[in-house]
Amino acid sequence: KAGVTQTPRYLIKTRGQQVTLSCSPISGHRSVSWYQQTPGQGLQFLFEYFSETQRNKGNFPGRFSGRQFSNSRSEMNVSTLELGDSALYLCASSLVPGSNQPQHFGDGTRLSIL
Amino acid sequence: QKEVEQDPGPLSVPEGAIVSLNCTYSNSAFQYFMWYRQYSRKGPELLMYTYSSGNKEDGRFTAQVDKSSKYISLFIRDSQPSDSATYLCAMQQAGTALIFGKGTTLSVSS
Numbered sequence: 766k767a768g769v770t771q772t773p774r775y776l777i778k779t780r781g782q783q784v785t786l787s788c789s790p791i792s793g794h795r796s797v798s799w800y801q802q803t804p805g806q807g808l809q810f811l812f813e814y815f816s817e818t819q820r821n822k823g824n825f826p827g828r829f830s831g832r833q834f835s836n837s838r839s840e841m842n843v844s845t846l847e848l849g850d851s852a853l854y855l856c857a858s859s860l861v862p863g864s865n866q867p868q869h870f871g872d873g874t875r876l877s878i879l
Numbered sequence: 880q881k882e883v884e885q886d887p888g889p890l891s892v893p894e895g896a897i898v899s900l901n902c903t904y905s906n907s908a909f910q911y912f913m914w915y916r917q918y919s920r921k922g923p924e925l926l927m928y929t930y931s932s933g934n935k936e937d938g939r940f941t942a943q944v945d946k947s948s949k950y951i952s953l954f955i956r957d958s959q960p961s962d963s964a965t966y967l968c969a970m971q972q973a974g975t976a977l978i979f980g981k982g983t984t985l986s987v988s989s
Binding site: 769771798800806807808809810813821823855862863865867868869870871872873 | 911913915920921922923924925928930967969973974975976977978979980981982
């Protein structure tokens, strides 16, 4: 069974640009969550999607947005990139939302801002 | 005080040692507790998943949760060089997002 797939694996952008990252969940998983991982802050929750609806949102500015499609695939977008947005962006999927459903992670997209 | 505290290490042990990794937390509403392992340039891999207090064993790994002390542990027996990775604790209350510790870097030397 294929795991969570994130594309691209690496991205280099410059300040002010925007970027879109993609996540394909494990087959049958309908909940997708996004996290930002940095050495200083660790893993921080961005948002969670289920049935094409955002269920939860972390404490990030509005430049960070996401969406989910009817096949459960998800994208996140970051506009007006800042140097501090350099991070590993991780996607995790679970069968459905809920605390009794463990989340499984992809290998992430490493975003570097120049 | 951060919601979840985890000693970043690094922790270096010889092959075969017993490793103890720990996290403390402040939110008594946390009910679900997880340990993830993350290798360099990879995503976190779920190792252990427990609900409420108690112990759970899976092979060389044992997870312990003490809700009265707000303290969770992961024990690794007979540690191997392949166990060298960053270990992340995570916890969750019903209906909310996972909260992670910052991770402990473990190095097992042969």
